[in-house]
Amino acid sequence: MAAIDKYEPGTSHFLLGNEAIARGALERGVNFVTGYPGTPSSEIVPALAQCTQKGKLHAEWSTNELAAVEGAAAAATAGLLSLSAMKNAGLSLALDFITHLSYTGLGPKGGACLMVVCDDPHGHSSGDETDSRWLARFATAPMVEPMTGQQAVELVKYAFDLSQKHSAFVFYRGYTRLSHASNPITMGELPTGAPKASSDSSVSLNPYLSIDKHQDLLAKMEAIRAEFEQCPFNSYQGPEKPELVVVASGAGHLAAAEALETLGLEERVGLLSLATIWPLPTAWVVEHLKNAPQVLVLEEVDLFMEAAVKEALVDNGLGSVAVYGKGSGHIPMSGEMTPDRALSALARIFDMKAPARDEAYERLVQQEVAPLVISRGLSWCAGCPHRASFWALDKAIKADARDAYVTGEIGCSTLDVFPEGKAQIKLLHSMGSGTGTAAGLGQLKPFGYTQPVVAVCGDSSFFHSSVPRLINAVYNQADMLQIILDNSATAMTGFQPHPGTGNTAENTPAPRLDVAKVCESIGCQVTIADPFEVRATTKVMRELMGKPGVQVLILRRACELVRMKAAKSHPYRITIDQEKCKGAECAVCSRDFRCPALYLDPATGKTAFKEQICSGCGICVEICPFKAISKQEND
Amino acid sequence: MPLSPDPYNLIISGIGGQGNILLSRLVGRLMFRAGYQVSIGETFGAAQRGGGVFSGVRISSKRLYGPVVPQGAGSMIISLEPLEALRMISGYGNPGVKALVNSEGIHPVAVLSQKASYPSDEAMSAAIHKATDKAWLFNATKIALELDAPIAVNIVMLGGLVATGALPLDADEVADEVKASVPPHLAELNLTAYRRGMQAVAGA
Numbered sequence: 001m002a003a004i005d006k007y008e009p010g011t012s013h014f015l016l017g018n019e020a021i022a023r024g025a026l027e028r029g030v031n032f033v034t035g036y037p038g039t040p041s042s043e044i045v046p047a048l049a050q051c052t053q054k055g056k057l058h059a060e061w062s063t064n065e066l067a068a069v070e071g072a073a074a075a076a077t078a079g080l081l082s083l084s085a086m087k088n089a090g091l092s093l094a095l096d097f098i099t100h101l102s103y104t105g106l107g108p109k110g111g112a113c114l115m116v117v118c119d120d121p122h123g124h125s126s127g128d129e130t131d132s133r134w135l136a137r138f139a140t141a142p143m144v145e146p147m148t149g150q151q152a153v154e155l156v157k158y159a160f161d162l163s164q165k166h167s168a169f170v171f172y173r174g175y176t177r178l179s180h181a182s183n184p185i186t187m188g189e190l191p192t193g194a195p196k197a198s199s200d201s202s203v204s205l206n207p208y209l210s211i212d213k214h215q216d217l218l219a220k221m222e223a224i225r226a227e228f229e230q231c232p233f234n235s236y237q238g239p240e241k242p243e244l245v246v247v248a249s250g251a252g253h254l255a256a257a258e259a260l261e262t263l264g265l266e267e268r269v270g271l272l273s274l275a276t277i278w279p280l281p282t283a284w285v286v287e288h289l290k291n292a293p294q295v296l297v298l299e300e301v302d303l304f305m306e307a308a309v310k311e312a313l314v315d316n317g318l319g320s321v322a323v324y325g326k327g328s329g330h331i332p333m334s335g336e337m338t339p340d341r342a343l344s345a346l347a348r349i350f351d352m353k354a355p356a357r358d359e360a361y362e363r364l365v366q367q368e369v370a371p372l373v374i375s376r377g378l379s380w381c382a383g384c385p386h387r388a389s390f391w392a393l394d395k396a397i398k399a400d401a402r403d404a405y406v407t408g409e410i411g412c413s414t415l416d417v418f419p420e421g422k423a424q425i426k427l428l429h430s431m432g433s434g435t436g437t438a439a440g441l442g443q444l445k446p447f448g449y450t451q452p453v454v455a456v457c458g459d460s461s462f463f464h465s466s467v468p469r470l471i472n473a474v475y476n477q478a479d480m481l482q483i484i485l486d487n488s489a490t491a492m493t494g495f496q497p498h499p500g501t502g503n504t505a506e507n508t509p510a511p512r513l514d515v516a517k518v519c520e521s522i523g524c525q526v527t528i529a530d531p532f533e534v535r536a537t538t539k540v541m542r543e544l545m546g547k548p549g550v551q552v553l554i555l556r557r558a559c560e561l562v563r564m565k566a567a568k569s570h571p572y573r574i575t576i577d578q579e580k581c582k583g584a585e586c587a588v589c590s591r592d593f594r595c596p597a598l599y600l601d602p603a604t605g606k607t608a609f610k611e612q613i614c615s616g617c618g619i620c621v622e623i624c625p626f627k628a629i630s631k632q633e634n635d
Numbered sequence: 636m637p638l639s640p641d642p643y644n645l646i647i648s649g650i651g652g653q654g655n656i657l658l659s660r661l662v663g664r665l666m667f668r669a670g671y672q673v674s675i676g677e678t679f680g681a682a683q684r685g686g687g688v689f690s691g692v693r694i695s696s697k698r699l700y701g702p703v704v705p706q707g708a709g710s711m712i713i714s715l716e717p718l719e720a721l722r723m724i725s726g727y728g729n730p731g732v733k734a735l736v737n738s739e740g741i742h743p744v745a746v747l748s749q750k751a752s753y754p755s756d757e758a759m760s761a762a763i764h765k766a767t768d769k770a771w772l773f774n775a776t777k778i779a780l781e782l783d784a785p786i787a788v789n790i791v792m793l794g795g796l797v798a799t800g801a802l803p804l805d806a807d808e809v810a811d812e813v814k815a816s817v818p819p820h821l822a823e824l825n826l827t828a829y830r831r832g833m834q835a836v837a838g839a
């Protein structure tokens with residue numbers, strides 16, 4: 001894939017939605033880009049990091065989203081165009097700063113700032129499908145959202161203009177079906193030159209004397225609403241006297257268009273599509289709905305747009321217009337907006353039959369195909385250090401026999417709670433929370449709490465948000481064991497670098513923060529072990545679980561996919577002695593350790609391994625209780 | 636050239652790490668260059684960790700469609716793994732659907748831990764043939780391993796797709812695109828993989 005600044009203006013190329021957002025930012029002259037990885041937002045920062053130029057464009061992976069938005073906002077106050085990219089969970093983390101930034105605005109230097117937040121309706125790769133549109137209303141800030149890849153490019157420029165004009169940061173919302181969809185995109189011109197950055201010390205940007213500032217902010221939002229009334233990316237398609245108007249945003253737009261086509265309703269139904277999510281361009285919406293006897297709202301996840309449309313209708317004396325959508329039960333209250341959902345809602349309203357699969361075929365599928373389809377759960381890669389770490393933890397907890405309680409968080413370690421994991425983590429929420437919750441439990445001794453408390457986090461999470469919680473644990477003298485799975489990457493989201501890896505988003509060297517030194521400096525007892533030495537690691541875990549105070553165990557071993565990318569070869573070749581292997585009687589390596597390369601061969605009744613899958617890590621040599629597996633160094 | 640059906644909904648499925656995203660983008664780029672509107676939808680969050688992954692490639696001569704393929708509306712299913720082909724057929728199949736399938740199975744972890752059993756090759760093949768209008772099954776993994784390039788399974792499958800004649804793809808243009816999308820030192824290897832896939836399906 002070429003860097004996105006290499007495409008000539010006027011030519012068309014196949015871009016991922018996130019790359020389209022990045023290209024739009026380049027075409028508008030973005031200067032300062034920050035972010036923290038999180039699906040589905042993670043491709044925006046790398047796309048821009050490939051195009052950086054000293055004094056013109058900077059792009060960074062920040063330590064967390066709060067640091068990211070603060071950095072971007074500050075650059076805008078110094079007159080630059082900045083962008084910060086994150087997933088919905090990241091915006092939640094950054095909210096404290098953001099709600100204050102609404103009040104102060106970006107100052108007089110003419111900078112602009114986009115907060116790009118990508119939601120994951122249906123939670124394809126997230127623990128939740130939280131709808132971040134509410135946060136625009138919550139933070140009193142404008143939000144826009146594109147409907148197609150090409151519009152994503154143009155809307156970035158519109159949003160930067162808006163931000164500059166009103167000295168307000170603008171939320172730009174992406175979502176999985178935009179961010180991770182690829183479409184042909186036509187390239188625009190790239191600007192030359194860059195503004196010079198400086199701060200205006202004659203003004204103080206602060207939120208105090210807030211009543212006045214709140215009033216100013218509300219007036220600013222009204223000015224933005226007035227501008228949204230004219231937004232060229234909002235559109236109406238359809239008859240002058242529609243029988244129904246569909247109000248659509250985001251993925252709802254293309255889903256609605258397809259459903260109307262399938263049902264042949266294009267001449268009878270209007271399609272009102274909005275790229276401006278908040279504030280609602282009330283007058284424009286009411287103008288198009290006032291002659292419609294009924295309305296259907298098509299949007300993803302929550303009834304955000306539907307609520308705003310209903311408010312607008314009631315406020316304008318049109319409360320009797322029938323509004324269908326999530327409230328009426330025509331659209332489910334959770335999940336993605338798909339053509340199927342749009343189709344079934346429209347068919348229900350128009351009393352039409354939604355096209356369904358041929359009956360005989362449906363029966364065939366139910367009887368002959370579906371019964372064969374077993375589920376394919378996620379599991380750690382072959383050679384993953386986490387598999388060894390959790391195997392050791394399982395053994396240590398069983399041997400300890402005091403019902404140790406494990407808290408965890410998001411990362412590849414989360415695979416532990418999936419059906420094929422080791423089911424050790426019992427409390428799991430947001431990044432950093434494994435440490436925070438363990439610190440709480442670790443102080444419950446006076447209440448009769450006797451279980452050892454163990455927290456597990458990744459190295460990226462450690463820097464992201466575990467550190468302040470660990471400080472809290474030390475300060476309040478909790479008893480806990482913090483295990484840090486130091487695999488030299490932000491693996492779960494695509495191996496991005498972080499403060500402990502020694503390189504940056506632009507792939508330049510950076511100071512490497514040592515996890516062990518950080519922990520020591522805040523007063524933790526630190527032990528380092530290699531998870532591949534599973535038996536020794538198990539022993540260390542047992543010892544540390546009994547000790548008072550905040551114990552830290554760093555399990556250091558690179559993510560297998562990161563190692564493989566650099567080394568390009570496997571360290572060992574494995575052989576399984578068919579005589580020594582006890583087969584189904586034992587099966588510890590496949591049934592218990594669950595390396596995906598090992599399986600019981602039904603033909604021989606013994607363990608065999610798949611060469612295409614084996615990473616040659618050699619851990620199974622130590623796992624096998626009968627010494628049936630041996631390893632030879634690869635040359 | 637008109638497509639039948641239009642939109643043509645290509646589903647490309649497999650296991651994380653098999654390279655189905657590259658395959659869907661290759662096909663997408665080629666069809667876009669041939670003058671069609673193309674949308675690809677992917678979900679690839681935890682794609683590397685042994686889970687099933689799939690992309691929908693929606694191709695039309697009429698207009699741009701959204702990236703989500705409606706249920707039961709698959710035109711052609713290309714699967715890099717046979718169990719995933721069945722999964723896609725149960726969701727997107729219909730009496731007219733076609734399938735191009737790599738017959739080499741990859742066992743889910745639940746099978747390794749003996750909580751589920753993997754269907755036999757015969758059962759999978761029979762079900763795929765029964766529930767499709769036309770199906771091509773061949774062992775693309777074996778071809779890739781013979782070339783000592785296990786990661787080229789996706790390119791073997793691309794060769795297979797061209798040989799099915801299901802899409803208006805020109806064999807030489809596809810070869811050029813393959814060459815352009817891999818590092819130069821791997822070009823010959825991938826072109827061989829592509830040709831071997833084409834031969835395997837043309838001869839089937």
Ligand SMILES: Cc1ncc(C[n+]2csc(CCOP(=O)(O)OP(=O)(O)O)c2C)c(N)n1
Nearest residue numbers: 038089410411412458459460461490491492
């Ligand atoms: C606030 C927030 N930002 C981003 C994410 C997306 N995310 C999930 S796990 C993860 C980090 C994983 O890295 P690490 O902690 O090093 O664990 P690893 O996956 O390498 O084991 C990220 C960034 C998130 N869930 N929440």
Ligand code: SF4
Nearest residue numbers: 381384412491559560
């Ligand atoms: S990506 Fe790395 S850390 Fe994640 S499961 Fe695979 S080997 Fe383990």
Ligand code: SF4
Nearest residue numbers: 595614615617618620
């Ligand atoms: S079979 Fe053994 S050496 Fe190969 S990946 Fe699995 S545990 Fe590692």
